[in-house]
Amino acid sequence: MEYRTKEEQVADYLRERIISGVYPRGSRLKQAEIAEQLHLSITPVREALKLLAAEGYVSGDSYRGARVVPFDAGASAEILQLRLLLESQLVRGAMEKITTEHMAGLRALADEFANAFSTGDRASARGVNYRFHRYFYDIAEMPQTLHFVQILWARYPFDVINSATDRGKDAVREHEEILQAVSAGDTSTAMLAMRKHIESGWGVLKAMSE
Structure with a gap:
Protein backbone atom coordinates (compact mmCIF):
# COMPACT_ATOMS: atom_id res chain seq x y z
CA MET A 1 0.00 0.00 0.00
CA VAL A 69 -25.27 1.98 -5.75
CA PRO A 70 -27.97 -0.72 -5.78
CA PHE A 71 -27.29 -4.11 -7.31
CA ASP A 72 -28.25 -4.45 -10.98
CA ALA A 73 -29.43 -8.07 -11.31
CA GLY A 74 -29.79 -7.80 -15.08
CA ALA A 75 -26.09 -7.12 -15.59
CA SER A 76 -24.72 -10.05 -13.60
CA ALA A 77 -24.43 -12.67 -16.37
CA GLU A 78 -22.40 -10.37 -18.60
CA ILE A 79 -20.27 -9.25 -15.68
CA LEU A 80 -19.56 -12.87 -14.80
CA GLN A 81 -18.07 -13.52 -18.23
CA LEU A 82 -15.95 -10.39 -18.06
CA ARG A 83 -14.71 -11.32 -14.59
CA LEU A 84 -13.70 -14.78 -15.77
CA LEU A 85 -11.74 -13.31 -18.65
CA LEU A 86 -9.95 -10.50 -16.82
CA GLU A 87 -9.33 -12.24 -13.51
CA SER A 88 -7.82 -15.21 -15.34
CA GLN A 89 -5.35 -12.82 -16.93
CA LEU A 90 -4.49 -11.35 -13.54
CA VAL A 91 -3.83 -14.84 -12.18
CA ARG A 92 -1.53 -15.53 -15.13
CA GLY A 93 0.31 -12.26 -14.52
CA ALA A 94 0.61 -12.91 -10.80
CA MET A 95 2.07 -16.37 -11.40
CA GLU A 96 4.90 -14.79 -13.38
CA LYS A 97 5.90 -12.52 -10.49
CA ILE A 98 4.91 -14.27 -7.27
CA THR A 99 7.54 -14.64 -4.55
CA THR A 100 7.81 -16.59 -1.30
CA GLU A 101 6.82 -13.42 0.53
CA HIS A 102 3.73 -13.03 -1.63
CA MET A 103 2.79 -16.64 -1.00
CA ALA A 104 3.08 -16.11 2.75
CA GLY A 105 0.79 -13.08 2.48
CA LEU A 106 -1.82 -15.05 0.54
CA ARG A 107 -1.65 -17.90 3.04
CA ALA A 108 -2.15 -15.50 5.94
CA LEU A 109 -5.21 -13.96 4.29
CA ALA A 110 -6.69 -17.36 3.41
CA ASP A 111 -6.25 -18.46 7.03
CA GLU A 112 -7.79 -15.23 8.32
CA PHE A 113 -10.75 -15.77 5.99
CA ALA A 114 -11.26 -19.33 7.22
CA ASN A 115 -11.03 -18.26 10.86
CA ALA A 116 -13.55 -15.46 10.39
CA PHE A 117 -16.12 -17.84 8.91
CA SER A 118 -15.48 -20.49 11.55
CA THR A 119 -16.30 -17.95 14.27
CA GLY A 120 -19.39 -16.72 12.44
CA ASP A 121 -18.01 -13.28 11.65
CA ARG A 122 -19.36 -13.06 8.10
CA ALA A 123 -18.78 -9.34 7.63
CA SER A 124 -15.10 -9.70 8.50
CA ALA A 125 -14.82 -12.76 6.27
CA ARG A 126 -16.22 -10.85 3.30
CA GLY A 127 -13.72 -8.09 3.90
CA VAL A 128 -10.82 -10.53 4.09
CA ASN A 129 -12.03 -12.21 0.91
CA TYR A 130 -11.75 -8.86 -0.86
CA ARG A 131 -8.21 -8.37 0.47
CA PHE A 132 -7.21 -11.89 -0.59
CA HIS A 133 -8.23 -11.30 -4.21
CA ARG A 134 -6.93 -7.73 -4.29
CA TYR A 135 -3.56 -8.79 -2.89
CA PHE A 136 -3.28 -11.68 -5.36
CA TYR A 137 -4.12 -9.48 -8.34
CA ASP A 138 -1.81 -6.68 -7.22
CA ILE A 139 1.08 -9.09 -7.64
CA ALA A 140 0.45 -9.17 -11.40
CA GLU A 141 1.35 -5.46 -11.71
CA MET A 142 -1.37 -4.98 -14.33
CA PRO A 143 -3.07 -1.80 -13.02
CA GLN A 144 -5.34 -1.21 -16.02
CA THR A 145 -6.73 -4.73 -15.92
CA LEU A 146 -7.21 -4.50 -12.16
CA HIS A 147 -8.97 -1.17 -12.59
CA PHE A 148 -11.54 -2.74 -14.92
CA VAL A 149 -11.97 -5.67 -12.54
CA GLN A 150 -12.72 -3.25 -9.70
CA ILE A 151 -15.40 -1.66 -11.88
CA LEU A 152 -16.93 -5.11 -12.39
CA TRP A 153 -16.77 -5.84 -8.66
CA ALA A 154 -18.84 -2.70 -8.04
CA ARG A 155 -21.68 -4.31 -10.01
CA TYR A 156 -21.39 -7.82 -8.60
CA PRO A 157 -23.57 -8.98 -5.63
CA PHE A 158 -20.84 -10.30 -3.33
CA ASP A 159 -22.87 -9.42 -0.25
CA VAL A 160 -25.82 -11.48 -1.51
CA ILE A 161 -23.68 -14.47 -2.51
CA ASN A 162 -21.72 -14.53 0.73
CA SER A 163 -24.88 -14.46 2.82
CA ALA A 164 -25.63 -18.04 1.71
CA THR A 165 -25.24 -20.52 4.54
CA ASP A 166 -22.67 -22.85 2.97
CA ARG A 167 -20.81 -20.34 0.81
CA GLY A 168 -18.08 -19.73 3.39
CA LYS A 169 -17.16 -23.41 3.67
CA ASP A 170 -17.00 -23.77 -0.11
CA ALA A 171 -14.95 -20.59 -0.49
CA VAL A 172 -12.41 -21.79 2.08
CA ARG A 173 -11.94 -24.99 0.11
CA GLU A 174 -11.70 -23.11 -3.17
CA HIS A 175 -9.06 -20.77 -1.78
CA GLU A 176 -7.06 -23.80 -0.76
CA GLU A 177 -7.25 -25.21 -4.27
CA ILE A 178 -6.01 -21.91 -5.68
CA LEU A 179 -3.11 -21.76 -3.22
CA GLN A 180 -2.10 -25.34 -3.88
CA ALA A 181 -1.81 -24.61 -7.59
CA VAL A 182 0.08 -21.38 -6.92
CA SER A 183 2.47 -23.13 -4.55
CA ALA A 184 3.11 -25.80 -7.18
CA GLY A 185 3.82 -23.15 -9.80
CA ASP A 186 1.04 -24.55 -12.00
CA THR A 187 -0.33 -21.53 -13.85
CA SER A 188 -3.02 -23.38 -15.82
CA THR A 189 -4.41 -25.09 -12.73
CA ALA A 190 -4.32 -21.84 -10.76
CA MET A 191 -6.29 -20.09 -13.51
CA LEU A 192 -8.80 -22.95 -13.63
CA ALA A 193 -9.16 -22.95 -9.84
CA MET A 194 -9.88 -19.22 -9.82
CA ARG A 195 -12.40 -19.68 -12.61
CA LYS A 196 -14.15 -22.44 -10.63
CA HIS A 197 -14.15 -20.20 -7.56
CA ILE A 198 -15.87 -17.36 -9.41
CA GLU A 199 -18.34 -19.70 -11.12
CA SER A 200 -19.14 -21.37 -7.81
CA GLY A 201 -20.23 -18.04 -6.36
CA TRP A 202 -22.36 -17.41 -9.43
CA GLY A 203 -23.99 -20.81 -8.96
CA VAL A 204 -24.96 -19.85 -5.43
CA LEU A 205 -26.57 -16.64 -6.69
CA LYS A 206 -28.57 -18.52 -9.32
CA ALA A 207 -29.77 -21.06 -6.75
CA MET A 208 -30.87 -18.29 -4.40
CA SER A 209 -32.91 -16.62 -7.15
CA GLU A 210 -34.78 -19.78 -8.19
Whole structure:
Protein backbone atom coordinates (compact mmCIF):
# COMPACT_ATOMS: atom_id res chain seq x y z
CA MET A 1 0.00 0.00 0.00
CA GLU A 2 2.98 2.34 0.47
CA TYR A 3 3.03 3.39 -3.18
CA ARG A 4 -0.62 4.43 -3.16
CA THR A 5 -1.81 7.94 -2.47
CA LYS A 6 -4.03 8.65 0.53
CA GLU A 7 -6.99 8.95 -1.84
CA GLU A 8 -6.31 5.50 -3.29
CA GLN A 9 -5.91 3.97 0.17
CA VAL A 10 -9.22 5.46 1.32
CA ALA A 11 -10.90 4.24 -1.88
CA ASP A 12 -9.60 0.72 -1.26
CA TYR A 13 -10.86 0.86 2.34
CA LEU A 14 -14.31 1.90 1.13
CA ARG A 15 -14.40 -0.71 -1.66
CA GLU A 16 -13.77 -3.44 0.87
CA ARG A 17 -16.52 -2.20 3.16
CA ILE A 18 -19.00 -1.86 0.30
CA ILE A 19 -18.25 -5.33 -1.07
CA SER A 20 -18.39 -6.87 2.41
CA GLY A 21 -21.75 -5.25 3.13
CA VAL A 22 -20.58 -3.03 5.98
CA TYR A 23 -21.96 -0.20 3.87
CA PRO A 24 -25.21 -1.69 2.52
CA ARG A 25 -26.48 -0.92 -0.96
CA GLY A 26 -28.38 2.35 -0.95
CA SER A 27 -26.72 3.59 2.24
CA ARG A 28 -25.29 7.09 2.46
CA LEU A 29 -21.56 7.59 2.90
CA LYS A 30 -20.79 10.59 5.11
CA GLN A 31 -17.34 11.92 4.35
CA ALA A 32 -16.93 13.59 7.74
CA GLU A 33 -17.57 10.30 9.56
CA ILE A 34 -15.20 8.41 7.26
CA ALA A 35 -12.49 11.03 7.74
CA GLU A 36 -12.88 10.78 11.51
CA GLN A 37 -12.69 6.97 11.43
CA LEU A 38 -9.48 7.08 9.40
CA HIS A 39 -7.99 10.08 11.23
CA LEU A 40 -7.69 12.00 7.99
CA SER A 41 -8.80 15.34 6.63
CA ILE A 42 -11.89 15.61 4.45
CA THR A 43 -9.86 16.11 1.25
CA PRO A 44 -8.59 12.53 0.64
CA VAL A 45 -12.03 11.15 1.51
CA ARG A 46 -13.70 13.51 -0.96
CA GLU A 47 -11.25 12.51 -3.69
CA ALA A 48 -11.69 8.81 -2.87
CA LEU A 49 -15.46 9.15 -3.29
CA LYS A 50 -14.86 10.70 -6.72
CA LEU A 51 -12.79 7.64 -7.67
CA LEU A 52 -15.51 5.30 -6.45
CA ALA A 53 -18.19 7.24 -8.32
CA ALA A 54 -16.18 6.86 -11.52
CA GLU A 55 -15.92 3.10 -10.92
CA GLY A 56 -19.62 2.73 -10.15
CA TYR A 57 -19.48 1.93 -6.42
CA VAL A 58 -21.31 5.09 -5.39
CA SER A 59 -23.63 7.63 -6.98
CA GLY A 60 -24.00 11.33 -6.32
CA ASP A 61 -21.05 13.47 -5.34
CA SER A 62 -19.07 14.41 -2.27
CA TYR A 63 -20.99 17.68 -1.79
CA ARG A 64 -24.58 16.51 -2.15
CA GLY A 65 -23.79 13.14 -0.59
CA ALA A 66 -22.69 9.80 -2.02
CA ARG A 67 -24.72 6.61 -1.79
CA VAL A 68 -23.74 3.01 -2.43
CA VAL A 69 -25.27 1.98 -5.75
CA PRO A 70 -27.97 -0.72 -5.78
CA PHE A 71 -27.29 -4.11 -7.31
CA ASP A 72 -28.25 -4.45 -10.98
CA ALA A 73 -29.43 -8.07 -11.31
CA GLY A 74 -29.79 -7.80 -15.08
CA ALA A 75 -26.09 -7.12 -15.59
CA SER A 76 -24.72 -10.05 -13.60
CA ALA A 77 -24.43 -12.67 -16.37
CA GLU A 78 -22.40 -10.37 -18.60
CA ILE A 79 -20.27 -9.25 -15.68
CA LEU A 80 -19.56 -12.87 -14.80
CA GLN A 81 -18.07 -13.52 -18.23
CA LEU A 82 -15.95 -10.39 -18.06
CA ARG A 83 -14.71 -11.32 -14.59
CA LEU A 84 -13.70 -14.78 -15.77
CA LEU A 85 -11.74 -13.31 -18.65
CA LEU A 86 -9.95 -10.50 -16.82
CA GLU A 87 -9.33 -12.24 -13.51
CA SER A 88 -7.82 -15.21 -15.34
CA GLN A 89 -5.35 -12.82 -16.93
CA LEU A 90 -4.49 -11.35 -13.54
CA VAL A 91 -3.83 -14.84 -12.18
CA ARG A 92 -1.53 -15.53 -15.13
CA GLY A 93 0.31 -12.26 -14.52
CA ALA A 94 0.61 -12.91 -10.80
CA MET A 95 2.07 -16.37 -11.40
CA GLU A 96 4.90 -14.79 -13.38
CA LYS A 97 5.90 -12.52 -10.49
CA ILE A 98 4.91 -14.27 -7.27
CA THR A 99 7.54 -14.64 -4.55
CA THR A 100 7.81 -16.59 -1.30
CA GLU A 101 6.82 -13.42 0.53
CA HIS A 102 3.73 -13.03 -1.63
CA MET A 103 2.79 -16.64 -1.00
CA ALA A 104 3.08 -16.11 2.75
CA GLY A 105 0.79 -13.08 2.48
CA LEU A 106 -1.82 -15.05 0.54
CA ARG A 107 -1.65 -17.90 3.04
CA ALA A 108 -2.15 -15.50 5.94
CA LEU A 109 -5.21 -13.96 4.29
CA ALA A 110 -6.69 -17.36 3.41
CA ASP A 111 -6.25 -18.46 7.03
CA GLU A 112 -7.79 -15.23 8.32
CA PHE A 113 -10.75 -15.77 5.99
CA ALA A 114 -11.26 -19.33 7.22
CA ASN A 115 -11.03 -18.26 10.86
CA ALA A 116 -13.55 -15.46 10.39
CA PHE A 117 -16.12 -17.84 8.91
CA SER A 118 -15.48 -20.49 11.55
CA THR A 119 -16.30 -17.95 14.27
CA GLY A 120 -19.39 -16.72 12.44
CA ASP A 121 -18.01 -13.28 11.65
CA ARG A 122 -19.36 -13.06 8.10
CA ALA A 123 -18.78 -9.34 7.63
CA SER A 124 -15.10 -9.70 8.50
CA ALA A 125 -14.82 -12.76 6.27
CA ARG A 126 -16.22 -10.85 3.30
CA GLY A 127 -13.72 -8.09 3.90
CA VAL A 128 -10.82 -10.53 4.09
CA ASN A 129 -12.03 -12.21 0.91
CA TYR A 130 -11.75 -8.86 -0.86
CA ARG A 131 -8.21 -8.37 0.47
CA PHE A 132 -7.21 -11.89 -0.59
CA HIS A 133 -8.23 -11.30 -4.21
CA ARG A 134 -6.93 -7.73 -4.29
CA TYR A 135 -3.56 -8.79 -2.89
CA PHE A 136 -3.28 -11.68 -5.36
CA TYR A 137 -4.12 -9.48 -8.34
CA ASP A 138 -1.81 -6.68 -7.22
CA ILE A 139 1.08 -9.09 -7.64
CA ALA A 140 0.45 -9.17 -11.40
CA GLU A 141 1.35 -5.46 -11.71
CA MET A 142 -1.37 -4.98 -14.33
CA PRO A 143 -3.07 -1.80 -13.02
CA GLN A 144 -5.34 -1.21 -16.02
CA THR A 145 -6.73 -4.73 -15.92
CA LEU A 146 -7.21 -4.50 -12.16
CA HIS A 147 -8.97 -1.17 -12.59
CA PHE A 148 -11.54 -2.74 -14.92
CA VAL A 149 -11.97 -5.67 -12.54
CA GLN A 150 -12.72 -3.25 -9.70
CA ILE A 151 -15.40 -1.66 -11.88
CA LEU A 152 -16.93 -5.11 -12.39
CA TRP A 153 -16.77 -5.84 -8.66
CA ALA A 154 -18.84 -2.70 -8.04
CA ARG A 155 -21.68 -4.31 -10.01
CA TYR A 156 -21.39 -7.82 -8.60
CA PRO A 157 -23.57 -8.98 -5.63
CA PHE A 158 -20.84 -10.30 -3.33
CA ASP A 159 -22.87 -9.42 -0.25
CA VAL A 160 -25.82 -11.48 -1.51
CA ILE A 161 -23.68 -14.47 -2.51
CA ASN A 162 -21.72 -14.53 0.73
CA SER A 163 -24.88 -14.46 2.82
CA ALA A 164 -25.63 -18.04 1.71
CA THR A 165 -25.24 -20.52 4.54
CA ASP A 166 -22.67 -22.85 2.97
CA ARG A 167 -20.81 -20.34 0.81
CA GLY A 168 -18.08 -19.73 3.39
CA LYS A 169 -17.16 -23.41 3.67
CA ASP A 170 -17.00 -23.77 -0.11
CA ALA A 171 -14.95 -20.59 -0.49
CA VAL A 172 -12.41 -21.79 2.08
CA ARG A 173 -11.94 -24.99 0.11
CA GLU A 174 -11.70 -23.11 -3.17
CA HIS A 175 -9.06 -20.77 -1.78
CA GLU A 176 -7.06 -23.80 -0.76
CA GLU A 177 -7.25 -25.21 -4.27
CA ILE A 178 -6.01 -21.91 -5.68
CA LEU A 179 -3.11 -21.76 -3.22
CA GLN A 180 -2.10 -25.34 -3.88
CA ALA A 181 -1.81 -24.61 -7.59
CA VAL A 182 0.08 -21.38 -6.92
CA SER A 183 2.47 -23.13 -4.55
CA ALA A 184 3.11 -25.80 -7.18
CA GLY A 185 3.82 -23.15 -9.80
CA ASP A 186 1.04 -24.55 -12.00
CA THR A 187 -0.33 -21.53 -13.85
CA SER A 188 -3.02 -23.38 -15.82
CA THR A 189 -4.41 -25.09 -12.73
CA ALA A 190 -4.32 -21.84 -10.76
CA MET A 191 -6.29 -20.09 -13.51
CA LEU A 192 -8.80 -22.95 -13.63
CA ALA A 193 -9.16 -22.95 -9.84
CA MET A 194 -9.88 -19.22 -9.82
CA ARG A 195 -12.40 -19.68 -12.61
CA LYS A 196 -14.15 -22.44 -10.63
CA HIS A 197 -14.15 -20.20 -7.56
CA ILE A 198 -15.87 -17.36 -9.41
CA GLU A 199 -18.34 -19.70 -11.12
CA SER A 200 -19.14 -21.37 -7.81
CA GLY A 201 -20.23 -18.04 -6.36
CA TRP A 202 -22.36 -17.41 -9.43
CA GLY A 203 -23.99 -20.81 -8.96
CA VAL A 204 -24.96 -19.85 -5.43
CA LEU A 205 -26.57 -16.64 -6.69
CA LYS A 206 -28.57 -18.52 -9.32
CA ALA A 207 -29.77 -21.06 -6.75
CA MET A 208 -30.87 -18.29 -4.40
CA SER A 209 -32.91 -16.62 -7.15
CA GLU A 210 -34.78 -19.78 -8.19
